[in-house]
Amino acid sequence: MNEIARFLKKSWVLYILLLTPVFYLFIPQSRSDTEYLADPAKYLLEYVGLSATILFVIVLMITPLRKIFPKSPIIKAFAFNRRQIGVSVFIYALLHLLIYFAYTGSWSGFVKDWEKLFILSGIVALVLLLVLATTSNNRSVRILGGKRWKRIHRLAYAIMFLLIYHQATQEKTGYRETAKIFAPLLLLQACRIGLHAKYTFDQRSKE
Amino acid sequence: MRILKKKSWELPESAVTSEQDFINRRRFLKAVGLGSGALLGQSIAHAATSGFPSPLNSAYKLEDLEPTPYDLIKGYNNFYEFTTDKGDVQKLANQGWQSEPWEIEIGGLVDKPMKLDVNDCISKVGGIEQRVYRMRCVEAWSMVIPWDGFQLSKLIDLVQPNAKAKYVKFTSFYDPKSAPGQKSGSIDWPYVEGLTIAEARNELTLLATGIYGKPIPNQNGAPIRLVVPWKYGFKGIKSISKIEFVSKPPLNTWKALQSREYGFYANVNPEVDHPRWSQASERVIGSGFFSSRKDTLMFNGYAEQVASLYEGLDLRRNF
Numbered sequence: 001m002n003e004i005a006r007f008l009k010k011s012w013v014l015y016i017l018l019l020t021p022v023f024y025l026f027i028p029q030s031r032s033d034t035e036y037l038a039d040p041a042k043y044l045l046e047y048v049g050l051s052a053t054i055l056f057v058i059v060l061m062i063t064p065l066r067k068i069f070p071k072s073p074i075i076k077a078f079a080f081n082r083r084q085i086g087v088s089v090f091i092y093a094l095l096h097l098l099i100y101f102a103y104t105g106s107w108s109g110f111v112k113d114w115e116k117l118f119i120l121s122g123i124v125a126l127v128l129l130l131v132l133a134t135t136s137n138n139r140s141v142r143i144l145g146g147k148r149w150k151r152i153h154r155l156a157y158a159i160m161f162l163l164i165y166h167q168a169t170q171e172k173t174g175y176r177e178t179a180k181i182f183a184p185l186l187l188l189q190a191c192r193i194g195l196h197a198k199y200t201f202d203q204r205s206k207e
Numbered sequence: 208m209r210i211l212k213k214k215s216w217e218l219p220e221s222a223v224t225s226e227q228d229f230i231n232r233r234r235f236l237k238a239v240g241l242g243s244g245a246l247l248g249q250s251i252a253h254a255a256t257s258g259f260p261s262p263l264n265s266a267y268k269l270e271d272l273e274p275t276p277y278d279l280i281k282g283y284n285n286f287y288e289f290t291t292d293k294g295d296v297q298k299l300a301n302q303g304w305q306s307e308p309w310e311i312e313i314g315g316l317v318d319k320p321m322k323l324d325v326n327d328c329i330s331k332v333g334g335i336e337q338r339v340y341r342m343r344c345v346e347a348w349s350m351v352i353p354w355d356g357f358q359l360s361k362l363i364d365l366v367q368p369n370a371k372a373k374y375v376k377f378t379s380f381y382d383p384k385s386a387p388g389q390k391s392g393s394i395d396w397p398y399v400e401g402l403t404i405a406e407a408r409n410e411l412t413l414l415a416t417g418i419y420g421k422p423i424p425n426q427n428g429a430p431i432r433l434v435v436p437w438k439y440g441f442k443g444i445k446s447i448s449k450i451e452f453v454s455k456p457p458l459n460t461w462k463a464l465q466s467r468e469y470g471f472y473a474n475v476n477p478e479v480d481h482p483r484w485s486q487a488s489e490r491v492i493g494s495g496f497f498s499s500r501k502d503t504l505m506f507n508g509y510a511e512q513v514a515s516l517y518e519g520l521d522l523r524r525n526f
Contacts, residue, residue: 038348
């Protein structure tokens with residue numbers, strides 16, 4: 001376990017893991033997918049967006065997992081890299097926006113879409129991600145001070161709700177895909193809240 | 208909106224497929240049919256529509272239309288009966304689902320109801336012909352498809368609807384054992400669509416039984432489907448098993464599912480947006496990453512033939 005954790009902490013391992021979605025595109029099978037051939041911009045748009053969302057879900061799963069398994073070295077390794085994973089979410093989300101620009105095909109079409117809540121939710125989420133990404137370095141933590149930094153980075157939960165909306169409104173029937181992506185995260189967050197409630201309850205009964 | 212020149216689709220007589228080309232093409236198609244027939248373990252002699260010649264109707268071959276490659280037409284499908292994943296329909300629709308033999312029932316408010324094999328139906332209406340139509344999906348993408356089929360009006364003449372018949376209701380198959388998407392409870396299966404009698408009788412309205420001169424692939428709605436080229440693709444109900452003439456507008460599946468987003472008419476209209484995206488332009492399937500968007504035409508470019516059907520109707524409310 002410790003060996004794996006040490007391996008996961010290495011930055012080159014992290015970068016390879018974060019680039020997995022890009023590597024996957026070079027598998028010939030995914031390139032011969034008729035959805036790719038039919039409309040490559042749409043395919044890449046959805047693919048990159050999904051990659052960003054999944055990485056985002058992973059980032060937000062780290063804290064509850066640490067509370068639930070406080071001793072696991074692997075989760076500690078993920079926590080160690082959490083800010084870098086967070087920055088990669090922003091990079092994929094930005095790429096998603098750039099592809100969306102190509103997908104709409106014109107500046108006027110691109111801007112006109114912003115009035116649709118479905119699109120607006122994504123853009124607001126991206127702006128918030130930008131705030132988090134630019135403050136995800138040691139200097140920012142120092143300048144802002146730990147407490148304030150933490151408060152700002154709670155914006156991640158606002159982003160979570162925006163992304164759930166963004167994902168759910170693009171489904172045509174039901175919310176199965178959205179549930180598949182976000183259920184593990186919501187479940188873990190519920191566990192975390194449960195644990196916290198139990199802890200405060202125990203503290204009070206001790207007094 | 209583009210103003211169409213009168214009779215823009217008319218081609219000179221010389222452009223019609225010659226008899227010799229036609230015979231050669233049938234020979235080629237037979238070879239292709241044999242290949243796919245053998246693959247499915249079926250004899251081509253029974254493949255629905257395979258025995259029928261399909262001469263091009265030059266009145267419906269618009270000059271500026273470049274047909275979408277066959278592989279994309281049969282590999283990029285919305286057919287929720289199998290899956291919501293467009294790239295996977297081709298595989299799932301060819302794993303045991305039987306689109307032949309296929310009976311089609313025509314009834315309701317008609318004088319001569321009938322229930323017959325789809326091949327007999329083609330014989331009764333006098334065979335099929337090829338027409339090249341634009342196809343515009345409500346999801347803002349488009350294709351150009353050379354359909355083989357017959358004008359629905361021919362079938363209507365055969366069954367003779369009575370004066371009370373105002374609408375036509377189409378119902379697709381229900382077979383959750385071989386159509387895995389039908390196991391999902393999010394849609395009330397089977398798929399239902401509807402047209403007004405006038406729409407159904409319009410010269411453009413087709414019952415298609417083939418694409419590119421070959422029997423229509425399972426994933427495209429074998430063996431018989433509706434094609435209404437001035438409406439969004441979801442109106443083109445696939446794999447029809449029942450056609451009924453009724454007095455009230457039938458509740459079509461997508462309207463039942465999301466009446467705020469999908470209506471009964473579903474006419475292609477660049478001026479009326481879908482609540483979540485613009486309908487002003489469309490992505491042309493198969494034209495690459497960049498520069499593949501073009502302006503959507505009013506009634507998908509068929510205003511000349513159908514605009515009169517909707518005179519006085521508020522298209523913004525009746526979307």
